[in-house]
Amino acid sequence: MNSYIKQLRDGVVTNNPTVVQFLGMCPTLAVTTSVKNAIGMGFAVIAVLTCSNLFISLVRKFIPKEVRIASYIVIISGFVTAVELLIKAFLPALDESLGLFIPLIVVNCIILARAEAFASKNKPLPSIMDGISMGLGFTISLTVIASVRELLGAGTLFDYPVFGEWFSPAIIFILPSGAFLTLGFVVAAVQKIRNSSAERKRIEELKKRMNEE
Amino acid sequence: MSKSKRKNNNSQKSNNTSNVKNNGSNSQNVQAAETEQKNISEVTPVIETEEKKVSESVPTVETEQKKVSETVPANESKEIKISEEKSAADKEDETKAESVKEEPKAEEKNIKTADKKDESPKKSNSKSEDEKVSKPEQKSESESNPMFFLRVAGTLTLICALIALMMSVVNGITKDKIAANVLAKKMDAISRIFDGADNPQLYENLTDEQKARGVSEIYLVNKNGAEVGYCANVQSNGFGGAIDMMIGVDSEGNVVGVEIVSMNETPGLGSKTNSESFLGQFKGQSASSIEGNVDAISGATISSKAVTAGVSAALSVKDEINK
Numbered sequence: 001m002n003s004y005i006k007q008l009r010d011g012v013v014t015n016n017p018t019v020v021q022f023l024g025m026c027p028t029l030a031v032t033t034s035v036k037n038a039i040g041m042g043f044a045v046i047a048v049l050t051c052s053n054l055f056i057s058l059v060r061k062f063i064p065k066e067v068r069i070a071s072y073i074v075i076i077s078g079f080v081t082a083v084e085l086l087i088k089a090f091l092p093a094l095d096e097s098l099g100l101f102i103p104l105i106v107v108n109c110i111i112l113a114r115a116e117a118f119a120s121k122n123k124p125l126p127s128i129m130d131g132i133s134m135g136l137g138f139t140i141s142l143t144v145i146a147s148v149r150e151l152l153g154a155g156t157l158f159d160y161p162v163f164g165e166w167f168s169p170a171i172i173f174i175l176p177s178g179a180f181l182t183l184g185f186v187v188a189a190v191q192k193i194r195n196s197s198a199e200r201k202r203i204e205e206l207k208k209r210m211n212e213e
Numbered sequence: 214m215s216k217s218k219r220k221n222n223n224s225q226k227s228n229n230t231s232n233v234k235n236n237g238s239n240s241q242n243v244q245a246a247e248t249e250q251k252n253i254s255e256v257t258p259v260i261e262t263e264e265k266k267v268s269e270s271v272p273t274v275e276t277e278q279k280k281v282s283e284t285v286p287a288n289e290s291k292e293i294k295i296s297e298e299k300s301a302a303d304k305e306d307e308t309k310a311e312s313v314k315e316e317p318k319a320e321e322k323n324i325k326t327a328d329k330k331d332e333s334p335k336k337s338n339s340k341s342e343d344e345k346v347s348k349p350e351q352k353s354e355s356e357s358n359p360m361f362f363l364r365v366a367g368t369l370t371l372i373c374a375l376i377a378l379m380m381s382v383v384n385g386i387t388k389d390k391i392a393a394n395v396l397a398k399k400m401d402a403i404s405r406i407f408d409g410a411d412n413p414q415l416y417e418n419l420t421d422e423q424k425a426r427g428v429s430e431i432y433l434v435n436k437n438g439a440e441v442g443y444c445a446n447v448q449s450n451g452f453g454g455a456i457d458m459m460i461g462v463d464s465e466g467n468v469v470g471v472e473i474v475s476m477n478e479t480p481g482l483g484s485k486t487n488s489e490s491f492l493g494q495f496k497g498q499s500a501s502s503i504e505g506n507v508d509a510i511s512g513a514t515i516s517s518k519a520v521t522a523g524v525s526a527a528l529s530v531k532d533e534i535n536k
Contacts, residue, residue: 033479059372067369074369078376082383089387092394099477100454154481171512174481 004129011133017110018141019190024110028142029179031101035158038146040098041105042139048083048105050131052076053119057127060120072115077106110138141186148182149173398474399459403432403444406461406470410434413444416534423533426526431534434461442469443534445527451519453477458520460495460527468495471524476516483516491517500528 017023024045031041055075063071084102088095095102105111114134119127150156153173155163172178403413413432430446442463448455454477461469471492478484485491494507503525509517 033481062368063372064365064368067365071369071372074373074376078380081380085383085387085391089390089394092398096475099475169481171481174479 003126007126007129008133008136011130011135012137012140014194016137016141016190017113017134018138019187020194021110021113023113024108024138025183027101027104027108028145029176029183030104032142032146032149032179032182033153033174034150034156035143035146036097037101038142039139040094041101042135042142044083044087044098044102045105045108045110045138046132046135048076048079049111049114049135050128051079051083052111053114053127053131054124055079056115056119057122057124063120068120069112069116072112072120073106076111076115080106110134145179145182145186148186149178153178399430399432399446402459402472402474403434403461406444406459406472407434407436407441410436410441416443418534420533423530426529427523428526428530431530433534440464443531445530446474447523447527449519449523449526451476451478452483452513452515453479456516456519456523458523458527460524462527462531466499466528466531468498468524468528471495471520473520478513478516482510483513485510485513486516486520491520495524498524498528500525500531503528 011017015021018025018028027041027045031037052072052075056072080103083105087098087102114130118130122130147157151162152170153175155161155167155169170178173182400413404410413434416431416433419428419431427447427449428445429448432444432446434441434444442461444459444461447458447460449458450456456476456478457474459472459474461471463469473487473492476484476487478486491510495503498506503521507517507521
């Protein structure tokens, strides 16, 4: 159980696919114009990531390594197409808001990266957990970026107007340049937190070592 | 004479240091390539050791390595004699082998070493990469070619077949539902535009030329048995892809209403075209009055133009409908 919690923390905090590993930058920048899109995309990625991780982990011993990348891509695109068809049929409202982004999950680097780095080398259960934790980390960072962009760029959150009449939104935040700006600031903040906690750990270790001497 | 001495000393030094390391090739290149690999793979460092990743995560280089297999077994043996280097002759650095010989011979070789030194860094570069990757390669290389080929191609074919099967199953489940959803959406739009029409009929004689204008479907609308007009389903090119619209036109050629079925424009900019204030200005317009009478959304020129073009296309088929 502990290892699963560690994996969860890994995916969401220490090894967050967006702000630490810098994977999947394309959907991050494109989808975060509104919080609704970000959350929808995040959940779709969790679904695809978990399924593909599970499937690849189950067949990892049968795929010769010379064709592994090709096999992963076939499997991933198969799952994404299936998810897209199911959403179109049974959740047409979600399909309207996400539209083009669902097929774009195929080229989301996170899925291929986790398949190559984790699912092809680990058992099914940890692979499922890895899919869930990485997907969750992706969703959370996407939501954070999207809330900044939507709030400052359109004055709304989840389509609810937050500020009122006096607020004149800074349109740059819903344009691509604003995406890069917001991403940069968010990553900087995350790095500051990580470094300060790493600093603290280092200082504690030094103190410990001094006490032992 | 001193120059050649220095050259030989240098190559001898690098010789010795490389001899101390495992592979007997130019150690610096191996290290540089390894640190590069490590940097890339540090990004996903979860559970496995980094060394494993270095050897396994170079998919593209793998295809070129058949030549090196001869040199690899020789170098992998830990006996680090200088004679070993001579035996692994082809891509091995000839200057190193030469520098081991007596110095009197250095003068003759001077010219040769000057030439070879240009070639050797490149060769040892590719070779070090080759060596690094060829370790995992050895297993599959030892299989006979036809079996190996069959295994690889067969597995890939099997996987593709399985995935195709899964997709055909999902498609079979969802196909009708999706078609029904799309039709329901269009019918809803028609009933909203024409305020309660009974049973719109699909117009059958749509020409290719009309389709090229963006009009994909026309529905003839009746109310209480009398013909009221038609509703055109038009796609035009917006900023973020196709904008799918339903435009209702009455029998006099005036726009009854415009509804956007789906669009992918920028939220906050192009998406503002999907508002009553923008779409409302089309009501009552005819093909002649639409020119220059539509206010675009500032900052969303392309989206505004696309919607206007769609409405124009819908109006243009008014007199071309043969029943």
